[in-house]
Amino acid sequence: MNNTTVWSDPRSGSQIDFDSFKHLAQTAERGKFDFFFLAEGLRLREMKGRIHDLDVVGRPESLTVLSALSAVTTHLGLAATVNSTFNEPYEVARRLATLDHLSGGRAAWNVVTSWDAFTGENFRRGGYLAEADRYTRAREFLQTARELWDSWASDALPRADGRFVRPGGIGFFEHTGQHFDIRGRFDVPRPPQGNPVIIQAGDSEEGREFAASSSDVIFSRHSKLEEGRTFYRDVKSRLAKYGRTADDLKILPAVTYVLGDTQEEAEERAAEIRRAQVGPQTAILFLEAIWGRDLSGYDPDGPLPDIEPDLSTDVSKGRAQFRRDRAETAAKWRALAEEKNLSIRELVIETAAPQTFVGTALSVAEEIDHFVQTDAADGFIFVPHLTPGGLDDLVDKVVPLLQEKGVFRADYTGPTLRHHLGLKELS
Amino acid sequence: MSLHLAVALDGAGWHPAAWRAEGARPDRLFTAGYWADLVIEAERGLLDWVTFEDSLSLQSSRYDAPDDRLDQVRGRLDAVLLAAAVAPLTSKIGVIPTTSVTHTEPFHVAIGIASLDYASKGRAGWRPRVSGRPDEAAHFGRRELPDVEALFREASDVVEVVRRLWDSWEDDAEIRDATTGRFIDRDRLHYIDFQGEFFSVKGPSITPRPPQGQPLITALGHSTAPYEFAARNADVLYVTPKDRDDARRIVEEVRELNPGLKVFADLVVFLGDHKARLDELDGAPLESDAHVFEGTPAELADLLLDWGLEGYRLRPGVLPNDLTAITRGLVPELQARGAFRTAYETPDLRGRLGLGRPASRYARVS
Numbered sequence: 001m002n003n004t005t006v007w008s009d010p011r012s013g014s015q016i017d018f019d020s021f022k023h024l025a026q027t028a029e030r031g032k033f034d035f036f037f038l039a040e041g042l043r044l045r046e047m048k049g050r051i052h053d054l055d056v057v058g059r060p061e062s063l064t065v066l067s068a069l070s071a072v073t074t075h076l077g078l079a080a081t082v083n084s085t086f087n088e089p090y091e092v093a094r095r096l097a098t099l100d101h102l103s104g105g106r107a108a109w110n111v112v113t114s115w116d117a118f119t120g121e122n123f124r125r126g127g128y129l130a131e132a133d134r135y136t137r138a139r140e141f142l143q144t145a146r147e148l149w150d151s152w153a154s155d156a157l158p159r160a161d162g163r164f165v166r167p168g169g170i171g172f173f174e175h176t177g178q179h180f181d182i183r184g185r186f187d188v189p190r191p192p193q194g195n196p197v198i199i200q201a202g203d204s205e206e207g208r209e210f211a212a213s214s215s216d217v218i219f220s221r222h223s224k225l226e227e228g229r230t231f232y233r234d235v236k237s238r239l240a241k242y243g244r245t246a247d248d249l250k251i252l253p254a255v256t257y258v259l260g261d262t263q264e265e266a267e268e269r270a271a272e273i274r275r276a277q278v279g280p281q282t283a284i285l286f287l288e289a290i291w292g293r294d295l296s297g298y299d300p301d302g303p304l305p306d307i308e309p310d311l312s313t314d315v316s317k318g319r320a321q322f323r324r325d326r327a328e329t330a331a332k333w334r335a336l337a338e339e340k341n342l343s344i345r346e347l348v349i350e351t352a353a354p355q356t357f358v359g360t361a362l363s364v365a366e367e368i369d370h371f372v373q374t375d376a377a378d379g380f381i382f383v384p385h386l387t388p389g390g391l392d393d394l395v396d397k398v399v400p401l402l403q404e405k406g407v408f409r410a411d412y413t414g415p416t417l418r419h420h421l422g423l424k425e426l427s
Numbered sequence: 428m429s430l431h432l433a434v435a436l437d438g439a440g441w442h443p444a445a446w447r448a449e450g451a452r453p454d455r456l457f458t459a460g461y462w463a464d465l466v467i468e469a470e471r472g473l474l475d476w477v478t479f480e481d482s483l484s485l486q487s488s489r490y491d492a493p494d495d496r497l498d499q500v501r502g503r504l505d506a507v508l509l510a511a512a513v514a515p516l517t518s519k520i521g522v523i524p525t526t527s528v529t530h531t532e533p534f535h536v537a538i539g540i541a542s543l544d545y546a547s548k549g550r551a552g553w554r555p556r557v558s559g560r561p562d563e564a565a566h567f568g569r570r571e572l573p574d575v576e577a578l579f580r581e582a583s584d585v586v587e588v589v590r591r592l593w594d595s596w597e598d599d600a601e602i603r604d605a606t607t608g609r610f611i612d613r614d615r616l617h618y619i620d621f622q623g624e625f626f627s628v629k630g631p632s633i634t635p636r637p638p639q640g641q642p643l644i645t646a647l648g649h650s651t652a653p654y655e656f657a658a659r660n661a662d663v664l665y666v667t668p669k670d671r672d673d674a675r676r677i678v679e680e681v682r683e684l685n686p687g688l689k690v691f692a693d694l695v696v697f698l699g700d701h702k703a704r705l706d707e708l709d710g711a712p713l714e715s716d717a718h719v720f721e722g723t724p725a726e727l728a729d730l731l732l733d734w735g736l737e738g739y740r741l742r743p744g745v746l747p748n749d750l751t752a753i754t755r756g757l758v759p760e761l762q763a764r765g766a767f768r769t770a771y772e773t774p775d776l777r778g779r780l781g782l783g784r785p786a787s788r789y790a791r792v793s
Contacts, residue, residue: 008605016635018515018546041633042534044616051613051631058601058611058635060542061535067511068546070459090483090566091531098505102459102512122534124626157502159453162708164446165497171485182568185493187485189457189502281608 004256004353005056006276006385013388015056018068020388025069028076031395032409034420035077035108035197036069037219037381038062042086043119046317047285048294054282056387063095070103077417079108079199084137085115086123089144089180096196097149097188105192105416110199110219113138118317133179135206140179142198142214147173152190193418194426212238215249216423219381223253223356228376250378250421255356256385259393263359270358273385274349283345286352289316290326290333300345304337361393365401372407430731430766431738431780433521433691434469434753436462437480438500440745441695443488444709446500448701448745457504459512465747466513469520472754473768475779476521478554478645478740481506483527484563492562498709507539514547521776523552523645528585529578530558530567533628536585537592544637549775552643553589555660557582557653577624579656584623586644586660591619593641594787595631617789640784643776647693649716651680658684662782665693665740667717674734689780691738693717698724698752702744717742724756732766 006012014020025036040062045052062080070078078099082092092109100107115129129137151173158166171185199217202210211218212235222231236246258273260266278286280300288295292310309330337347357364371377384390402408409420418425439446439453446453455461469477486501487494506524514522522543526536536553544551557578558564564572573581597615604612619630646657647665657664664681668674678690695715702721706712713719720727731739743749761767773779 007603007610016545018548022515043629044631044633051611051616053609053611053613056610058596058633060545060634061538064507064511064539064542065546067508068515068543071463071512071515086532087535088530088567088569094483095505095508098508101457101504102508104458121627121629123532123628125532152502159446162447163497164453164499165501167497169495170501180568182566184562184565185485187483187501187503188505279608 003055004277004383004385005387006273007056008276008279009386011389012386015387016058016060018065021060021065021069022072023388024384024391025073025076027391027395029073031391031399032403032412033076034379035079035106035417036066036073037079037108037110037199038066038081039110040081040083040112042083042114043122046118047288048315052285054279054285063099066107067099067102070099070106075106075412075415075420077106077108077197077420078103079110079197081110081112084111084113084141085129085134086119086125087141089141089148089175090182090186092141093145093148093186094188096145097191100191100193100196101188105418107191107193108197108199108217108417110201111138111142111215112201116317135210137179139210139214140177144175144177144180144182146195147175148186149191149195151186152188154190154194157189193416197417197421197423208235208238211235212244212249213242216418216421217250217252220251220253220377222376223255223354225371225374225376228253228371229374232375232377247422248424250423252379252381253356253377254383255380256354256383257357257364257394257398258355259359259361259364259397261360263363266358266360270355274353274355277353277385278345278349280345283348286348287344290329292326298344301343304334304344304347361397361401365398365405368398368402369405369407428737428766429768430761431475431689431691432753432758432761432767433476433478433523433738433740434474434750435478435480435693435740435742436465436746436750437742438486438503438746440749441715441742442697442702442705442709442713442744443499444705445745447708448705448748450748451745452747453500456500457502462509463513463516465750466517466520466522468747468750468754470517472758473771474520474754474758475738476523476550476552476643476776478523478552479506479509479525481525481527482556482560482563483530483558483566484560491560507543510551511543511546514543514550517547517550519550519771519774521550521552521643521779522547523554523643525554525556527558527563528555528582529572530563530569533585533588533626534592534632537589537632538634540589540642541593541632541634541637544639544642545634549638549777551637551639552645552776554645554647555582555586555589556647575652579652581625582656583660584621584625587623588619588621588628590641590644591621591788592628592630592632593637594789595619596634596636597787597790598636598640601635615790636787639775639777640787641777643780643782654681654684657681658688661688662777662780663689663691663738665691667693668734669718671734674736678736689738690736691740692734692736693740693742694730695719695742695744696727696749696753697721697744698727698749698756701748705745713744719744724752724760727757728760728764728766731761732764 066078113134174183200211200215201219258270510522510524600615645663646661
């Protein structure tokens with residue numbers, strides 16, 4: 001569920017009821033997917049100082065709903081996005097270890113690092129991090145969590161002959177660093193997977209190094225074939241210096257899909273979805289986020305404003321800033337609009353809602369396979385545009401074709417997420 | 428009169444040697460199946476709710492620090508997640524996890540319990556717990572622990588923030604209005620703007636108002652300070668009287684603070700004669716903050732009716748056996764005396780206590 005979720009479609013159901021999550025997760029499991037992934041948002045987005053009201057909003061706490069989903073699935077991995085800025089290692093480590101126990105080894109943690117004071121206003125820690133400290137804190141946070149998970153031996157609990165605990169002690173830890181100074185005993189036994197699977201979305205130079213050194217999965221934004229390959233080569237080449245091999249880090253771009261009985265029908269549907277994702281009001285808001293100005297007087301079906309962006313203000317809050325350089329983006333948009341003679345809304349549709357796989361089930365299956373065979377990805381994280389039915393088509397029509405080709409599992413062959421992903425078991 | 432009965436689940440049971448008792452399943456303590464079996468059994472007995480204990484430090488026989496005992500259960504799972512994992516496997520029984528309010532973020536607690544209310548379709552509650560142990564504080568290392576009075580003031584602030592966050596989305600905030608393109612009516616979302624002695628929280632929540640509006644808040648208290656905390660913040664207070672007269676005295680004291688507060692007595696129960704052997708295994712008689720009952724289901728029924736409270740939270744000495752003795756022995760005994768339900772009356776937890784669904788404090792009166 002995010003800003004590309006289409007809510008105006010009559011098939012769009014609740015974004016918050018447990019049954020929606022259950023349907024999505026059980027569909028993913030029916031399709032033998034590796035894992036179900038939940039994002040995080042700790043403050044509602046704002047535009048021009050007011051809560052953004054055009055997109056689907058309102059989500060549960062990830063780990064709580066994933067724990068509930070562990071009861072209604074048996075093999076599917078369960079991945080939670082948990083922030084390393086507005087949490088403490090002891091609590092996060094015990095909650096992830098708990099999910100791993102409850103699910104029998106299916107937990108994953110997408111480690112994110114937000115740093116803005118805007119989100120910080122919801123937390124007692126309050127303060128935010130200088131951008132330069134984001135990765136040092138995230139690194140130390142993850143390192144500390146690993147120390148906590150590793151503080152219990154896998155055979156710490158004999159539970160026989162009058163001894164629940166083996167002599168030699170359990171859970172002792174001591175960590176003194178720049179961000180954390182903690183000591184004592186961890187209170188959750190070692191998780192079934194040893195450590196839950198670690199996911200990161202790092203894209204900057206620092207983020208890529210962080211992922212190469214300590215992540216099992218990269219959740220990437222590079223969903224186009226060529227840039228996917230470039231990213232894939234770059235990240236995989238960084239692994240050797242950490243004593244890791246290409247198999248130790250899986251690269252999974254976030255992608256979308258639209259199916260039709262014919263290519264034309266799929267393209268038509270895709271265009272319809274983009275129009276639903278970018279309504280007239282949304283188009284103006286997108287433009288305002290770049291322009292830094294109130295553009296509510298402009299016609300979304302008319303041309304771009306003549307005035308230049310105001311770079312001194314930031315009207316959009318609570319959303320990852322992908323477009324760092326607004327001046328550059330504005331210039332690019334203007335050129336594109338002129339070249340193709342696009343209205344404001346057409347321009348935003350063209351730039352803001354890219355779709356990855358559009359075609360028949362067969363052509364999409366072939367394209368998916370082509371990405372993997374040519375090293376643009378090890379797999380994908382599908383972002384459905386509908387809740388809760390957004391994976392139905394994919395599982396019913398595309399997955400069987402991939403299974404027939406022999407490039408996707410016909411059934412799960414092990415109990416843990418680490419196993420599904422082909423990652424080394426931790427001793 | 429019809430009693431309310433809750434059961435407190437913790438580890439292998441409330442006796443430190445419970446894991447060595449007949450029928451105990453120490454090898455399954457950290458699996459979802461162990462807890463699911465217990466909660467399904469409790470629901471079979473039509474119990475009001477189950478609670479899940481939690482803390483942010485290893486169990487210990489000492490009050491103030493870890494110990495080195497090898498012969499007792501050590502290690503536990505996060506209670507909110509445990510409650511969430513059993514919620515979809517049940518449909519009527521309430522699920523009430525404990526969380527620390529001293530070291531946790533009120534925002535995370537609020538969305539966690541709200542999410543549990545969604546996962547259980549209106550059966551979630553919460554027990555806020557003050558952590559005064561230095562070893563717990565050392566696991567977070569952020570600050571020196573304040574004194575006890577300050578810890579309770581802080582706990583009150585946490586509950587206030589959590590309650591405001593639950594109300595911060597009005598029930599009809601989601602409008603899905605195709606004409607204007609608006610998914611929500613932002614005038615029905617509210618900043619909570621809490622500023623207190625210890626922290627401030629802006630809001631609104633990221634989670635829409637939970638199904639019950641305000642999930643049930645319960646608290647455990649042994650003395651005046653926690654009674655006052657509960658009187659101000661909770662819907663239910665668990666107390667620990669030693670006998671009938673003590674129970675009367677405590678209920679009277681609490682009623683003076685808040686006449687509407689529901690008061691339950693906690694009892695550790697051994698339905699049989701297995702306690703002595705466990706005491707022997709553990710090397711000492713069981714010590715507990717609550718009265719320890721040993722006897723038959725009929726004798727326990729006598730005690731519950733004699734003490735005269737509106738509800739009890741029973742802590743089974745050994746799991747699953749003392750739980751099964753409650754659901755299959757005590758419950759039929761009480762039913763036969765017309766003192767316990769024979770079917771669940773309401774699907775939601777608040778309704779079971781006769782508490783309605785409150786309007787959001789931010790809702791405009793129209």
